[in-house]
Amino acid sequence: DAKTTQPTSMDCAEGRAANLPCNHSTISGNEYVYWYRQIHSQGPQYIIHGLKNNETNEMASLIITEDRKSSTLILPHATLRDTAVYYCIVRVGDSSYKLIFGSGTRLLVRP
Amino acid sequence: DTAVSQTPKYLVTQMGNDKSIKCEQNLGHDTMYWYKQDSKKFLKIMFSYNNKELIINETVPNRFSPKSPDKAHLNLHINSLELGDSAVYFCATTGFGTGKHWGYTFGSGTRLTVV
Numbered sequence: 001d002a003k004t005t006q007p008t009s010m011d012c013a014e015g016r017a018a019n020l021p022c023n024h025s026t027i028s029g030n031e032y033v034y035w036y037r038q039i040h041s042q043g044p045q046y047i048i049h050g051l052k053n054n055e056t057n058e059m060a061s062l063i064i065t066e067d068r069k070s071s072t073l074i075l076p077h078a079t080l081r082d083t084a085v086y087y088c089i090v091r092v093g094d095s096s097y098k099l100i101f102g103s104g105t106r107l108l109v110r111p
Numbered sequence: 112d113t114a115v116s117q118t119p120k121y122l123v124t125q126m127g128n129d130k131s132i133k134c135e136q137n138l139g140h141d142t143m144y145w146y147k148q149d150s151k152k153f154l155k156i157m158f159s160y161n162n163k164e165l166i167i168n169e170t171v172p173n174r175f176s177p178k179s180p181d182k183a184h185l186n187l188h189i190n191s192l193e194l195g196d197s198a199v200y201f202c203a204t205t206g207f208g209t210g211k212h213w214g215y216t217f218g219s220g221t222r223l224t225v226v
Contacts, residue, residue, distance in 0.1 A: 034214070036215070038154075041148075041199060041220065041222075042219060042220070043115075043201050043203070043217030043218050043219050043220055044154065044201070044215070044217050045217070046214040046215060046216070049214065085152070098144070098156045098159060098167055098169075099146075099154075099156065099215060100156075101153065101154040101155070103152075103153070
């Protein structure tokens with residue numbers, strides 16, 4: 001699996017957009033970009049994924065650059081409950097493929 | 112109705128004991144996993160089962176033995192527990208489910224403390 005690079009920590013004000021970057025310069029053509037988050041030692045939670053196109057769901061938006069070497073997860077209106085560690089993972093979109101977690105970005109949402 | 116449930120949630124035991132952690136999923140997914148999160152918060156895969164068949168075994172000591180009696184269950188038995196086994200163990204599943212993606216669904220974890 002391609003490796004990812006994320007900032008160690010970030011913070012944003014409640015109600016503002018949180019933009020979390022991820023570099024994956026060695027991503028392969030068949031690898032998806034997945035985002036998960038872990039809120040205070042709970043099990044990681046799926047947020048969103050994409051291959052080439054930008055994606056949006058009820059939780060977040062995912063912007064993938066045209067060369068696919070980097071992406072940004074956007075939480076449009078961050079709340080205190082969004083404080084968590086966010087993991088960017090690239091992997092083949094297959095059911096049996098393992099997830100390789102890095103150290104993630106610790107996002108702190110300030111009141 | 113919890114999708115992936117683990118029991119127990121907390122487990123405190125002495126070195127040398129044998130213990131089991133159980134995982135059950137009601138999502139109908141084919142693949143189940145055990146992940147370990149150590150004190151430094153790194154999450155690492157340990158095992159993966161697909162339709163009761165072991166498909167991933169990541170250089171885990173053979174004191175750890177997963178068992179899948181059926182597609183909905185994946186248990187983890189640990190023999191001769193050591194201090195270094197203290198961690199949070201997460202069960203997870205993958206399947207083509209909600210949102211039409213091969214996303215993972217994790218359980219809430221079992222915090223194992225060996226004293």
